[in-house]
Amino acid sequence: MRQLAREFAEGRIDRESYRTRRAGLLDALSPSDKAAPASNTPASASATHSILPLAAAAGGLLLVAGAGLFLLFTAKDEPLAPAPAVPPETQPPTPMVESPPPPVIPETGAALATVLRGFVQAGDWSKESQEQLLQEWQSRGAQAQAEAKSSRWFRVLETDFRSRLEEERGLAAGSNGEIVKSLVDFGHRLELQNTTEKNTLPSASAPEVKSRPLPAPTERPVNHKTPAPSPTAPSRPVTAAAPKPKAAASTKAPIKQTLAKESVQQKIETQPRTPTSRKQRSSVEVPVPRGCRPRFTSPNQVQCQDSLQTGERGPWLTVLPGGLFVMGSDSEPQEQPVHLVNIAYPFAIATHEISYREYARFCRESGTVCPEQPWNRADLPVVNVSWDDAQRYTTWLAKQTGKGYRLPTEAEWEYAARAGSTGPYPVAEADLGSYAHYARHGGEDAPQASKPQRTNPNAFSLFHMAGNVQEWVLDNWHDDHAGAPADGSPHFDQSSDRRVVRGGGYNETAGSLRSSARSSLPQTRANRYTGFRVVRDIYLKPDQANLEKWGDWWLSRQDKQHYTVQLFSLKRLDRLGELVEHHPDLPLKLVSSNETGFNYRILYGLFTTKSAAENAFKALPASLRKQVPRLLIKEIGEL
Numbered sequence: 312m313r314q315l316a317r318e319f320a321e322g323r324i325d326r327e328s329y330r331t332r333r334a335g336l337l338d339a340l341s342p343s344d345k346a347a348p349a350s351n352t353p354a355s356a357s358a359t360h361s362i363l364p365l366a367a368a369a370g371g372l373l374l375v376a377g378a379g380l381f382l383l384f385t386a387k388d389e390p391l392a393p394a395p396a397v398p399p400e401t402q403p404p405t406p407m408v409e410s411p412p413p414p415v416i417p418e419t420g421a422a423l424a425t426v427l428r429g430f431v432q433a434g435d436w437s438k439e440s441q442e443q444l445l446q447e448w449q450s451r452g453a454q455a456q457a458e459a460k461s462s463r464w465f466r467v468l469e470t471d472f473r474s475r476l477e478e479e480r481g482l483a484a485g486s487n488g489e490i491v492k493s494l495v496d497f498g499h500r501l502e503l504q505n506t507t508e509k510n511t512l513p514s515a516s517a518p519e520v521k522s523r524p525l526p527a528p529t530e531r532p533v534n535h536k537t538p539a540p541s542p543t544a545p546s547r548p549v550t551a552a553a554p555k556p557k558a559a560a561s562t563k564a565p566i567k568q569t570l571a572k573e574s575v576q577q578k579i580e581t582q583p584r585t586p587t588s589r590k591q592r593s594s595v596e597v598p599v600p601r602g603c604r605p606r607f608t609s610p611n612q613v614q615c616q617d618s619l620q621t622g623e624r625g626p627w628l629t630v631l632p633g634g635l636f637v638m639g640s641d642s643e644p645q646e647q648p649v650h651l652v653n654i655a656y657p658f659a660i661a662t663h664e665i666s667y668r669e670y671a672r673f674c675r676e677s678g679t680v681c682p683e684q685p686w687n688r689a690d691l692p693v694v695n696v697s698w699d700d701a702q703r704y705t706t707w708l709a710k711q712t713g714k715g716y717r718l719p720t721e722a723e724w725e726y727a728a729r730a731g732s733t734g735p736y737p738v739a740e741a742d743l744g745s746y747a748h749y750a751r752h753g754g755e756d757a758p759q760a761s762k763p764q765r766t767n768p769n770a771f772s773l774f775h776m777a778g779n780v781q782e783w784v785l786d787n788w789h790d791d792h793a794g795a796p797a798d799g800s801p802h803f804d805q806s807s808d809r810r811v812v813r814g815g816g817y818n819e820t821a822g823s824l825r826s827s828a829r830s831s832l833p834q835t836r837a838n839r840y841t842g843f844r845v846v847r848d849i850y851l852k853p854d855q856a857n858l859e860k861w862g863d864w865w866l867s868r869q870d871k872q873h874y875t876v877q878l879f880s881l882k883r884l885d886r887l888g889e890l891v892e893h894h895p896d897l898p899l900k901l902v903s904s905n906e907t908g909f910n911y912r913i914l915y916g917l918f919t920t921k922s923a924a925e926n927a928f929k930a931l932p933a934s935l936r937k938q939v940p941r942l943l944i945k946e947i948g949e950l
């Protein structure tokens with residue numbers, strides 16, 4: 312009754328509806344009163360007693376209704392329009408109790424992990440989506456957050472966050488600074504790992520280089536006072552002592568080949584100050600192959616895509632500078648002998664294995680029948696493809712882009728898989744599960760897709776170089792590495808119909824995922840465990856405008872303890888074309904120079920020891936050696 316009077320006073324029902332519903336309620340309060348006989352005195356008395364409180368209640372309600380009407384018609388504001396009359400038979404029943412409170416979301420780690428899963432699978436990194444996730448996260452208790460952090464989806468989110476932050480940080484020198492700040496704040500509030508690392512935005516100019524603290528000396532301090540000149544010995548200018556040549560290392564010993572994180576070798580304070588080179592004044596600029604649309608992932612790494620004639624984009628590629636590495640191992644006979652390989656050229660390799668979506672585009676455009684896939688997902692690596700199928704795809708891709716696409720050679724593949732590492736795996740074996748998808752805890756029945764990223768990339772920013780699906784390479788199968796080229800070129804055998812596959816698959820154990828592990832298949836064979844990735848050649852010409860940029864970048868990525876031969880110092884590039892024309896097969900590199908009066912250096916080769924560099928110089932054509940003023944063997948760290 313009170314609810315009905317309130318609705319009438321507020322103008323939500325008209326007078327007639329109010330009277331009708333009030334009468335119905337009054338009748339429902341005491342249905343036995345109407346059935347009591349009038350001649351029954353006790354019953355009448357009882358009815359009289361029962362009617363008195365009802366009459367009092369009705370009177371009170373009338374007073375409340377009257378007060379409401381008085382307020383309604385005497386208010387200064389414009390009265391509310393009455394609601395349309397509803398027939399009594401269709402009028403919904405008036406709720407007699409208050410509506411229940413909204414359901415409480417359980418503060419469990421499983422529920423919060425479900426929220427994380429939805430965010431990761433949606434792949435929406437807009438500010439609105441981030442704020443929604445943060446609100447959900449902060450509305451839960453500390454116990455639920457702790458449980459969610461131990462879930463699989465929190466680790467997947469960390470991987471996706473790190474990848475996105477690196478990509479945006481690489482572009483932050485332009486207009487993406489605010490995006491990086493927003494991502495860093497998002498990571499801090501979710502307490503994601505690696506958020507505090509590199510949390511400053513890169514600037515267009517390189518930061519001031521600070522000298523590293525030197526270790527405490529183990530020898531007795533030297534008296535630096537200048538001695539009095541000897542009357543018998545003539546004075547002569549002081550020259551810097553040449554570095555002692557290092558002992559030649561066995562090719563079977565692992566050679567340290569870490570990625571250079573800084574672009575310049577720091578000068579020790581005790582050495583004389585030399586003019587600052589352009590490389591020292593600014594960070595090394597990463598070159599981008601012609602025709603590629605770049606996506607920087609780290610300060611010294613670049614990924615790019617070529618455009619197809621259809622208007623679509625080709626696979627993502629990661630550009631590698633080339634360098635020295637030790638190929639093979641002593642673990643298995645087919646991986647011997649261990650030998651040194653010098654890939655003296657840059658090349659770009661697919662960041663991920665070719666997906667079925669990318670391969671289906673080739674099938675559609677070329678009229679080829681696509682192989683049936685075991686899984687109904689287009690973003691998984693394509694399988695059930697033979698070596699011949701992979702070759703046909705690279706031929707089509709080369710025609711679509713006008714660039715040199717092919718399968719990687721076996722040496723290029725191992726160089727990319729090792730990414731500077733020298734052990735059996737690209738990471739410590741204990742960490743292999745974070746970098747590879749394989750039969751770690753029993754059988755796996757499918758590979759992983761490129762998104763969302765569930766494993767970490769290697770040091771070259773390449774995914775699934777170990778595990779997921781094994782990959783075709785260009786080379787024919789040989790029982791071992793005897794006679795294999797040492798320059799990264801393919802090892803062919805026209806009489807063999809078997810091709811090399813590398814990397815291991817999702818169904819294999821850790822032993823098959825070693826960087827040096829190799830196996831073979833007939834080139835017409837196709838199965839559900841084998842896919843491929845592609846390589847794109849990068850051609851450098853003597854008259855190319857950014858040739859120095861390529862050389863400086865190559866130099867910045869080499870081991871500082873390796874050696875090279877400096878042939879010439881140049882003011883202009885006129886002589887470079889002549890050198891390349893007369894000696895087209897020599898691995899020459901053009902880099903910037905810090906020598907007074909010269910702008911460029913021409914370097915030859917890359918060697919692990921100084922003696923190897925000397926022997927290589929002696930093997931150069933006599934006509935070239937006569938033009939070299941004097942033999943200069945430079946440690947990479949000096950340059």
